[in-house]
Amino acid sequence: GQGVEQPAKLMSVEGTFARVNCTYSTSGFNGLSWYQQREGQAPVFLSYVVLDGLKDSGHFSTFLSRSNGYSYLLLTELQIKDSASYLCAVRDGNTGKLTFGDGTVLTVKP
Amino acid sequence: EAGVTQSPRYAVLQEGQAVSFWCDPISGHDTLYWYQQPRDQGPQLLVYFRDEAVIDNSQLPSDRFSAVRPKGTNSTLKIQSAKQGDTATYLCASSSGTNERLFFGHGTKLSVL
Numbered sequence: 001g002q003g004v005e006q007p008a009k010l011m012s013v014e015g016t017f018a019r020v021n022c023t024y025s026t027s028g029f030n031g032l033s034w035y036q037q038r039e040g041q042a043p044v045f046l047s048y049v050v051l052d053g054l055k056d057s058g059h060f061s062t063f064l065s066r067s068n069g070y071s072y073l074l075l076t077e078l079q080i081k082d083s084a085s086y087l088c089a090v091r092d093g094n095t096g097k098l099t100f101g102d103g104t105v106l107t108v109k110p
Numbered sequence: 111e112a113g114v115t116q117s118p119r120y121a122v123l124q125e126g127q128a129v130s131f132w133c134d135p136i137s138g139h140d141t142l143y144w145y146q147q148p149r150d151q152g153p154q155l156l157v158y159f160r161d162e163a164v165i166d167n168s169q170l171p172s173d174r175f176s177a178v179r180p181k182g183t184n185s186t187l188k189i190q191s192a193k194q195g196d197t198a199t200y201l202c203a204s205s206s207g208t209n210e211r212l213f214f215g216h217g218t219k220l221s222v223l
Binding site: 004031033035041042043044045048087091095096097098099100101102103 | 143145150151152153154155158165166201210211212213214215216217
C-alpha cells in the first residue's frame with residue numbers, strides 16, 4: 001500500500017522560515033508534489049519533485065530523499081498570508097494513483 | 111483560461127437521499143480526478159479517469175457511489191443513498207498528459223444529517 005505522513009501543526013514567526021516535513025512509503029515512487037490549501041478553498045499546486053536534492057523556487061524550496069522516503073517544503077521570509085495547510089502528495093508509478101497526506105496546518109504569527 | 115468548475119457549491123441531505131455532483135474540467139485536460147476531503151483531513155482519491163476510461167475506482171464505495179465521464183470531458187459523481195459518514199467536501203481536479211500539476215475546482219461541501 002501507500003502511506004503519506006505529515007505533522008498536523010506547525011507554528012512560526014513572520015519574517016523567519018518554516019519547514020514542513022513529509023514521509024512516505026510506496027511500492028513504486030514516481031514523484032512527489034506539494035499543494036497549499038487555504039481555509040475553505042481548493043488546493044493549489046506549489047511544486048513537483050522526482051529526483052533527490054533541493055529544488056529552489058524562490059519563496060518555496062523543496063527537498064527530496066528517495067532512499068529515506070522523505071521530503072520537506074521550506075518557506076522562507078514568511079508572511080502572515082502563508083498561514084495555510086500544506087499538503088504532500090505521492091504518485092505511485094505502478095498504479096498511477098496520487099495519494100495525499102492529511103496536511104500540515106502552518107500558522108505564521110506576527 | 112477557465113478553471114475547473116463544480117456544482118453545486120453546497121448540498122444538505124437527510125440520510126438515504128441521493129445527490130449528484132457535476133464537474134467541468136479545464137478544456138483539453140484528459141485526466142479527471144474525484145477526491146473526498148473530510149474536515150481536517152487530506153483529499154482521499156475516489157476515482158480517476160483518463161478520457162472516458164476509469165483508471166482506478168478501487169476506493170469508490172461501489173454499493174452507493176458511481177462516477178461517469180461519458181465523452182471524456184464533463185463528469186458526474188453520484189451518491190445513491192447518503193450516510194452521515196459521507197459528510198465531506200468533494201473535490202474535482204484535472205490535469206493534462208504527463209503533467210503532474212493538478213488543477214482543483216472549489217469543491218462541493220456536502221452535509222448529511
